[in-house]
Amino acid sequence: MNYKVYIYVVFVLLTAFALSAINFEKFIKKNKIWETRILVMILSFIGGYLLTNFLVDFLEFSQILIG
Numbered sequence: 822m823n824y825k826v827y828i829y830v831v832f833v834l835l836t837a838f839a840l841s842a843i844n845f846e847k848f849i850k851k852n853k854i855w856e857t858r859i860l861v862m863i864l865s866f867i868g869g870y871l872l873t874n875f876l877v878d879f880l881e882f883s884q885i886l887i888g
Contacts, residue, residue: 825877832876833869840864 840861849857 832872836868837865
């Protein structure tokens, strides 16, 4: 179970890195810097959670197919 926490942290950081490539200035009102940062953090947590669950479920399912 501890491995899932490590995978989650890696995917949250990876998602935050990927979201840094998006220019949010086109979507967010001017002078809303903190709100934009909070939005990126929330999206990073959501993406990390989804990717972690996908990877863990995929690995468990592939073990069922093999075994």
